[in-house]
Amino acid sequence: MNVLVVNAGSSSLKYQLFDTNTDTVVAKGICERIGIDGSAIEHKQLLKGLKIEEKRAMKNHAEAMSIVVEKLLDSTYGCISSMDEIEAVGHRVVHGGAYFSESMLLSDDVLAKLRLCHDFAPLHTPAHIQGIEGCLAVMPEKPQVLVFDTAFHQTMKPEAFTYALPYELYRDYGVRRYGAHGTSHRFVAGEMLKILGRTEGTKIVTCHIGNGSSVSAVKDGKVMDTSMGFTPLAGVEMGTRCGDIDPAIVPFMMEKLNLTPAEASDLMNKKSGFLGVTGGYSSDSRDLEKAVAEGPANPHYEQANLAINILKLQLKKLIGAYAAEMNGLDAIVFTAGIGENNARLREIVCEDMSYFGIEIDKELNAKMVRQPNIVKLSTDASKVAVYLIPTNEELLIARDTEALVNAAK
Ligand code: ADP
Secondary structure (H helix, E strand, C coil), X not given: CEEEEEEECCCCEEEEEEECCCCEEEEEEEEECCCCCCCEEEEEECCCCEXXXXXXXXXXXXXXXXXXXXXXXXXXXXXCCCHHHCCEEEEEECCCCCCCCCCEECCHHHHHHHHHCHHHCCCHHHHHHHHHHHHHHHCCCCCEEEEECCHHHHHCCHHHHXXXXXXXXXXXXXXXXXXXXXXXXXXXXXXXXXXXXXXXXXXXXXXXXXXXXEEEEEECCEEEEECCCCCCCCCCCCCCCXXXXXXXXXXXXXHHCCCCHHHHHHHHHHCCHHHHHCCCCCCCHHHHHHHHHHHHHCCCHXXXXXXXXXXXXXXXXXXXXXXXXXXXXXXXXXEHHHHHXXXXXXXXXXXXXXXXXXCECHHHHHHCCCCCCCEECECCCCCCEEEECCCCHHHHHHHHHHHHHHXXX
């Protein structure tokens, strides 16, 4: 089945056309600066290895969608000769609140519930709705499926998702842990379960470490706990996000720095993490690693080393905490930009974990950068399997879309 996977952001729309029979991406691209001056599309036809970049006016996501369709049908850069060749559209949705614990076929009721998620993801939800409405405008007859980044985490028990705040905040405003990156955690956990050859009794920690990062405890194939919370600001240190801090710091710094709530949020979301700890040097782990590798001669060495070590310690703590929560640990999975490519971080996280019986092949691990395959990093003597599993959220979205569309036939 050909499935168009759409990831609509506030001013962008990424897309991939998947052939689910072969699990291959036929075409992909991105529309940027939607609704802003200078909007453009970058489209790649992967079968022919062609790429085109074009400045095009796009007032909204519906206009962007019609340009995407034009490119997919283009006689040179396209890959289909008629819209009949696309059977369905799968949308990535960042937040499904407590309404959605699995992917859903679009209906009026589903769209109404998605609108209710607005406050949980105020930047993303309107963009998703525009993306969906754009598809409805351009291809009204195609079934659409919504795949929620929060859905996989809906198996958490109340003691894992409830904050120790006055209960009305949960009851009246939905303040609770929702988690994020669920589609990625589900994809890599699913691959890990295939390797383990069973689901019942399995205990996996999945580490999605990228610009945004989260860690999940997956027991029996279901999320038991996860590090992101009410919003994707919680959990471990990220590129520009602070992760977990003492909540009393928020009013303290607002008073000391004379910040509004929006400014405090901006500081914690955009000026913290690697960027904040390195005094504005960089939010990209590659830059930090370069400074660490160059040693004290590099002016950013000390802070870059500190920033990486903060993340290392937080990851170790979460692995320990989740092993305690699950009463054991069969596997640790590293994924996303840093998890897949920063070999040194993987090594220092797994170092000195012999209490848990974790041992990785350091030489093999050091070589595993920018490669597309699943790799076993642990030694045969290791009691815990450690794997690098490249994430593929789009593939999972395409698969869910195909399954739901087939089930509805
Ligand atoms: P996002 O959360 O935005 O999807 P990614 O998963 O792409 O982010 O992760 C971005 C991070 O991955 C950056 O910190 C970057 O340094 C790191 N990264 C990407 N490629 C490499 C690489 N080849 N080597 C080391 N780190 C990498």
